[in-house]
Amino acid sequence: MRRLLRGALSQGVRLFGTALAVALAVTLVSGTFILTDTIDAAFHQASADTGGSSDVVIRSTALFAAQANSLPEREPVPQSLVEKIAAIPGVKEAWAAIQGYAELVDKQGQAIAAKGLPTVGSGTTPDVTLTAGRAPTGPDEVAIDIETARRAGLVLGDKIKVLFSGSTQEFTIGGFLQAAGDVVASTKAVFDSVTAQRMLGVEGQVDAIPVRAESGISPNELRTRINAVLPDQYEAVTTAQVERESAESWTKAVAFLPTALLLFAAVALLVGAFIICNTFSILVAQRARELALLRSLGASRAQLTASVLCEAVAVGFVGSLVGVVAGFGAARGLLALFDRMGFELPSTSAVFLPRTAAIGVLAGVAVTVVAALAPARRCTRVAPVGALRGADGGRTTSTQGRLVLGAVAGVAGLATLLTGVLSGGNRPLVAVGLGAVGILVSIAVLTPLAATPASRVLGAPLVRVFGESAFLGRENAMRSPRRTASTAAALMIGIGLVGVVAILAASVKASAGRTVDESLRADFVLTPAGLGGAVSGVPPVVVDRLRETPGVATVSEIRGGQWGLDGRTQTLLAVDPTTVTAMHAVDADSAAAVRRLDDKGVLVRDTVAERYGWRIGDSVPMTFARTGTKKMVLQGTFSTTAVRTDFVITLGAHKANYAQIFALEVDVALAAGVRLADGRVAIEQALADYPVVKIMDHGEVLAAQDEQVDRLLVPVTALLALSVIIALLGIANTLALSIHERTREVGLLRALGMARRQLRSMIRSEAVIIAALGAAMGIAVALFFGWALVASMRHLGVTELVFPIAQLGGLAVLAAGAGMVAGILPARKAASLEVLKAISSDR
């Protein structure tokens, strides 16, 4: 066995490309885990600070579970409870915790907070630690966090304007707070308790009551003691639990990340598998003679297969180890990528768990071994004598078998996919996905049959421009269609996915644009600037100001909220039924339903009502955090996809059931005859104090939508680019192996007078042709799957199908160009061969 392995190890250099492909794919796997673990640790670390010095926290009980990515909404707790709690034996100290929206504004009137993260105002507590100045006292004093002060260049004694949900006021900075590693807030302002309650509009109420225990009493014991005397609607929990809940909610909010990233890693591994399979096929074919000799000397088939597989394990292991280490860099890169996407993820020093290494190495080795399995088995199928005579490495699947298999997979895939697209059933995407897999298998099986004619056509322009060297390169691409095909197929996957994403993005943009064009009747749409955190939104004062602005005819506010249905969280929108249809044109039935809606009623999406078996006039039990379960009357249904939720109530009903007073969106219609530009100036003047509100006309709404799509498009494309890079690596690898195989030919060509430049051009031409083949297949696949995907997303509001031709064309050209780059190294290697040695080599 050792002797068999020595033959394998001597090919170490040739396996370098394979190991690199494994390493790149595993880098993404390892990077994903490192990133996730790091974020997790950062959340826990940050949440650990939020509880301060308290041991137990009293809060109202949640009436329904929160949505996956947030904490449940809770009613406030009356201020009077603080005194009562403080009197419970074992309580050393109890205080009021008040938090709310408080935006700090700099001297130019711009909001100081960055990235749209929430800006928190709160009352002072025993936990407030100052780095300078004193704790805020009286109605005019504030303490702000030192980070924000540094950023805005503020010093003690400066005046600063603070925006609250209901009002604006100027305060004197009396102290600086220590900057805590808080992940939730980007700015902090602390007032004395009374001022905080007044400014935040929660007089007589507090969010929660943190409690410190007498020494000798454990938090658990204190919690039990307090719970025994608390009324039912309140609960006492340990601070540790609050911190855990907070960390968990943040972790859940980014739980999609590892899944999504691992999906990209899986694609990269798949592309890597193509290359590994290809490399081993070539290596085994080149060693057919050696393997046959071993066979005739008495090595069993199993031994030979095992020797090839051992080689695969070794390559997979080395590549994976490199990948696992490189994952550290990848985690950094991913963090930067998501930063671009608008997620600001917290980070600490990279967290590396043994599990990361285990999974990375396991995935890398498994993929390598599985990909090498077929070549390993094929190599032993050749009869010892045949290989010694120089026959090639075993019989491959026959043309006929290929045709049959390809046709069956293709037809089955196509049928499944079309069923998904045409039926429009509940799960069209699943059918489309399954169908796509079938079609891809079919393509992979059939490509070798088409590779030769396709290379001839794709290479034609090259031959015309570059003459004989390109002609020879094309001949080389056509001589082993199987090799060319599988190398190109690896690229096809990456290019195809990038293409599908581009088509999907263009279609989503067009569909959203069409919805805006068709339904948006408002002259301006006002939304919170930035991404909008949990507390921010358009404050009510803005709505009031707009109503008084000259030239403005109608102002319509849309609020949002969460509520519970059978313990599950749902979302709703609250609208003004008298004005909203003037701002958003929807179909006649939906519009009529909205106009009939009153404060006792709810509108439900038709499909949802059907699912629950509700009819008009039925009562819908809606549980609100603040007011408990209300029986709302189902007053109508709607079908329009322009509404992004399944439930709609009136603003009146919203005000009765929610403490939250911010609008998600405020629509403005100008009076007849007022020019848009004039209207805008008037609105901007009226809202000069409110930099946190963004004013958008139709064009800007469209641009904002496009920007949202692009924000996703960039990182997704970047992640898929890794697969494309691995595929290009595969081209370089295949060419290097081919050149090794054709050393004598290279020698002959050079002897006959081929210049080095021509030789390089020949090899680069072959690379370009393989890349062009992969790109062409990828684009074709993208067009088809793009159509299927968009067609099956009609129910999600993707109604337009757009092929971004220029982008796809650019992608193809870029891929072919990158193919040329991939050919550079093999070309150099070939050009550096010594003619005499090459021509007298045994290859």
Next chain:
Amino acid sequence: MAMLLSANATQTDTQTQTGFPRLVSTAPAARAINAVKLYGTAETSVRALDGVDVDFASGCFTAIMGPSGSGKSTLLHCLAGLDTLSSGAISIGDTILGTLRERQLTRLRRDRIGFIFQAFNLLPTLTAAENITLPLALAGRKPDQAWFDTVVEVVGLRDRLNHRPAELSGGQQQRVAAARALVCRPEIILADEPTGNLDSKAGGELLAFMRRAVDGFGQTIVMVTHDPVAASYADRIVFLADGKVVDEMFEPTVERAIDHMKQLGG
């Protein structure tokens, strides 16, 4: 050694430029002057060529014979510019190979030298016709159709032009290589054991063709061989032993060649 080389080169140059009277009636198509080729490091070095002085007359079919290790292949490789001398000089026509850069050597091989190797002469991806015109295509030139037809006719490949090497017999493959060597009308054809892998019939056909190329078209051919029958087709045999020219023979016959080789112990 470098001094010697450059002195030699200068001398040869001057000779050509001043029209220095030559010893042979026809100008040599190629010549080796005191050619020395060392392989390996100083202590273990092997003198593959040990001061070879030889002219190859234009329009003449010369065979180089010698026992294995005599340096005949090395000499051919040096003549082709595929290998470099340790000292001495090689010229093809008026051109001294030692002064040429890599790129110029490549062009020299492409435009002025034709090759026939013992085996693996053809690119497997190209048809016979494409293989024949390969050097011309590399030069970006079109073949002279009349000359191409003549050559193809002479080697008898008319009906095989669209076949790939795998579909041709060994003899046919070598004839394709010969046609390729001839089609660009090189100053000299260098053949390295061209019949080494052929049976006697196919070998005879190839040699007859090479003979015809010399007699009919005035082609210059230098052929390395160890086969006295093959050598008997040549006008002249140069015998090499231990890296030195030890003898030569004009208008050889098979018997004389065999006798001579026996003397050399080959």
